[in-house]
Amino acid sequence: MSDLSKLTLAEARDALRAGETTSVALTQACLSEIEAAGALNAFVHMTPEIALEQARAADARIATGDAPAMCGMPLGIKDLFCTKGVPSQAASRILEGFRPEYESTVTQNLWDAGAVMLGKLNMDEFAMGSSNETSTYGNVVNPWRRGNDDAPLTPGGSSGGSASAVAADLCLAATGTDTGGSIRQPAAFVGITGLKPTYGRCSRWGVVAFASSLDQAGPMTKTVQDAAIMLGAMAGHDAKDSTSADLPVPDFEAMLTGDIRGKTIGIPAEYRMEGMPEEIEALWTRGAEMLRDAGAKIVDISLPHTKYALPAYYVIAPAEASSNLARYDGVRYGHRAKLAQGDGIVQMYEKTRAEGFGPEVQRRVMIGTYVLSAGFYDAYYNRARKVRALIKRDFETVFADGVDAILTPATPSAAFGLGEMAEADPVQMYLNDVFTVTVNLAGLPGIAVPAGLDKQGLPLGLQLIGRPWEEGDLLNTAQVLERAAGFVSKPGKWW
Amino acid sequence: MSIDIDTARRVAHLARIAVKEDDLPALARELSGILTFMEQLNEVDVEGVEPMTSVTPMRLKRRADVVTDGNMQDKILSNAPDAREGFFAVPKVVE
Numbered sequence: 026m027s028d029l030s031k032l033t034l035a036e037a038r039d040a041l042r043a044g045e046t047t048s049v050a051l052t053q054a055c056l057s058e059i060e061a062a063g064a065l066n067a068f069v070h071m072t073p074e075i076a077l078e079q080a081r082a083a084d085a086r087i088a089t090g091d092a093p094a095m096c097g098m099p100l101g102i103k104d105l106f107c108t109k110g111v112p113s114q115a116a117s118r119i120l121e122g123f124r125p126e127y128e129s130t131v132t133q134n135l136w137d138a139g140a141v142m143l144g145k146l147n148m149d150e151f152a153m154g155s156s157n158e159t160s161t162y163g164n165v166v167n168p169w170r171r172g173n174d175d176a177p178l179t180p181g182g183s184s185g186g187s188a189s190a191v192a193a194d195l196c197l198a199a200t201g202t203d204t205g206g207s208i209r210q211p212a213a214f215v216g217i218t219g220l221k222p223t224y225g226r227c228s229r230w231g232v233v234a235f236a237s238s239l240d241q242a243g244p245m246t247k248t249v250q251d252a253a254i255m256l257g258a259m260a261g262h263d264a265k266d267s268t269s270a271d272l273p274v275p276d277f278e279a280m281l282t283g284d285i286r287g288k289t290i291g292i293p294a295e296y297r298m299e300g301m302p303e304e305i306e307a308l309w310t311r312g313a314e315m316l317r318d319a320g321a322k323i324v325d326i327s328l329p330h331t332k333y334a335l336p337a338y339y340v341i342a343p344a345e346a347s348s349n350l351a352r353y354d355g356v357r358y359g360h361r362a363k364l365a366q367g368d369g370i371v372q373m374y375e376k377t378r379a380e381g382f383g384p385e386v387q388r389r390v391m392i393g394t395y396v397l398s399a400g401f402y403d404a405y406y407n408r409a410r411k412v413r414a415l416i417k418r419d420f421e422t423v424f425a426d427g428v429d430a431i432l433t434p435a436t437p438s439a440a441f442g443l444g445e446m447a448e449a450d451p452v453q454m455y456l457n458d459v460f461t462v463t464v465n466l467a468g469l470p471g472i473a474v475p476a477g478l479d480k481q482g483l484p485l486g487l488q489l490i491g492r493p494w495e496e497g498d499l500l501n502t503a504q505v506l507e508r509a510a511g512f513v514s515k516p517g518k519w520w
Numbered sequence: 521m522s523i524d525i526d527t528a529r530r531v532a533h534l535a536r537i538a539v540k541e542d543d544l545p546a547l548a549r550e551l552s553g554i555l556t557f558m559e560q561l562n563e564v565d566v567e568g569v570e571p572m573t574s575v576t577p578m579r580l581k582r583r584a585d586v587v588t589d590g591n592m593q594d595k596i597l598s599n600a601p602d603a604r605e606g607f608f609a610v611p612k613v614v615e
Contacts, residue, residue: 126595224575238575267580336558347535354536356608358599370611375538387537391547392554394535395523408561410571415564417572451550452557468575493576 029054030194034098034251037197041087041097048080048087048097051197052141055099058195059143064520067180067190069104069162070112070145079141086139094278095258096139101190101199104145105152106132106242107231111142115233116160117150119381120359129231130263131200131242138258143196147186150383151350152207152235155457156446157185159385164443167215168193168516171481175519178440178483181211181457187245188215192516198246198255202232204239205338206461209473212245213435213486216475216514218507219245220252220500221461223493224468225270227256228263236345237268239338239465249474249504253277256496272494280497285505286320291428295331296460298437304479305434312432312476312487315509316502326428328419333412334463339455340396340409341466346386347393353381388451417467424492430502433460435473435486460488470496472503475512484514522552 029051032040040046056076059068076099083097107113107125114120128136136142150159156179157165165185167178169192180189184201188211191199201208203221212219220243227242234240244255257278262271292313297306317323355361355377362376382390396405423431437459446454464471470493473486487506491499523531528548532539539547593606602609 123599126592126598225578264581264583268574268576268578270576270578271581330564333561333564336560339554340558340561351536355601356610357596359601361601364611368611370613371536372538373611374536375533378536379538382537387535388547388550388554390537391528391531391535392551395527395531395551395555396558398531398534405558405561407571408564408566409558410573411566411569412561412564413575414569414572415566417575450553452553455557466575 030058030196032197033247034094034197034254035248037098038094048083048141049077051097052076052080052099052143055143055196062193062195062520065166065168065189065193066163067147067165067186067193067195068101068144069147069186072111072142072144075111076141076143079136083139083141093138093258094254095135097141098197099141099143100135101143101146101187101196102132103184103187103200103202104148105202105233106200107233108132108142108145112145113233114161115151116148116162117381117383117386118161118360119353119378123358127231130228130265131232131259134261135258140258146190146199149183149185150386151233151346152183152202152204153346153385153389154182155206155210155454156443157182158443159383161383165189166443167440168520169215169440169483170516170519171483177443179214179443181214181440183207184211184245188212188217191215191217191245191247193520198244198251200242200259201245202240202242203465204235204342205465206458208243208245209461209471209488210436210457212473213475213484214440216484216512217245217247218249218252218472218474219243220256220472220496221464221470222256222260222496223470225268226260226496228261228266228269230263230265234349236342237349238345239342249500249507250278250281252472253281253500275497277497277500281501281504283501283505285316285502288321288429288502289427290316290321290323291326291423291431292323293326293328293331293431293433295328296433298459301437305437305485308477308485308487309432309434312506312510315506316432319505319509324428326423326431328423328463330412330415330419331463334416334466335455335459337409337412337416338458338462338466340405341413343389343393344397344406345393347390347397350386350390353378385451413466416463420467420469429492430499431490433488433490435460435488439479439481439483439485464490469493470499472499474503474507474510476506476510477512478514523548523555
């Protein structure tokens, strides 16, 4: 079989079970693609020895005839996941040299299912960013280009390495994490599928924390079916994460019936943003028509507090980050600054954190410190948590009115050029999350599905938002949309 | 709410991040810009709304208060920038 790294998880699984290929062959194909794709800067730590050992074990397991769907699948792992003995830096200088003595629950679940680790993937530092330009490893480059223009584009962020790697067929699928849109926005920017599960569906244990009440891991895959397969292996209750849900994990793949007749899809008026490109508006309308043609009922809905989601998020997420990142003090792991004669422990903390954190992380830690400080806690942090409750109530109201899923654009634009936002103020960059951030604040599942190309030939995505714990139903609707949109384009290989 | 240079200096210190005196004006401007963006929240009527504590209604699980893990001093110290005689080492804290 040729082009093994281009296979979907479902295709690879079927080929492995039919004895048409081996996990070792799949893994070697991916490793050589990664080797040749340095220009994308997606993989930042390669683990070929681990990969081949896992692949051989997977082949042995498949030969027994009793292997789960993910067995033998070569994956990329976002650098935010702690992987035992393998550098896990959250793309930050402050974790330089850190090799965890433990494995995150999500990656352990994947290895238990027989999956193969190719290496660690680039990302925005501590998952803070929407363009993968805040990484200590340097920018990730999107495999897509604007026509014949060779200007490098962002793959989005923060899971930019995961997005770029999957779109460029360097791996079969990748893990991502999503705090405000970090799976869905990059997935949309590179034309792949990205699923953020319900908060609590996947364990956060061993995933470097950014904002604990918002962070959730999820799959980034070539198809919706693959997202269903991979989520099944990642998810599950974990006693080590007190917010992980003690609920059974259904067979998500089996829930892909292709039948959405009688489902009600809501179109929220508030997502029609001023200045939104016409192409995105048109794509959104076409998406609704596709779902209607498949037998769903399309209704106009209102989510009145949408406008306040971004400001609420940019209080809550930095507040939680400032607490979570307090642990990087140069004592227990990672970087410690060189000290001058007479420097005490406070200088050690201050110099270490100034050297170790990049500008965006410093900014967010300081904003978080400010909104939690005496005198401002009520005005900012508590008010934001109240607005968050109202945003969640908006969704509960439409779900109670019978809406099964909500269709929105995934991003306010197609991928932009690396460096294009360099002079913009930080708030401009935050606007990237405008359609995705509500989903994290409300703890809901959301999925980005590639749905078309813009005039410049760049992918555009649509987002579907589902009811809590109903990822199976959401994936089914997403697959209907995927099939109707018929997105099959791939970036031309220039790397 | 606009942040002046003194406030920026105080916030940086509270966050334990060294910021050069020359960089404080730019930092104050950036933080002020972000806080201005957050001012929109004042438009929302939050009267009688409870601040969200947990996005998913769930009771936190309890377990017996017993030691479940431990005896791994080597592993705990293995990533320390400076570890001596089984301890993390830091600059002198008490005179």
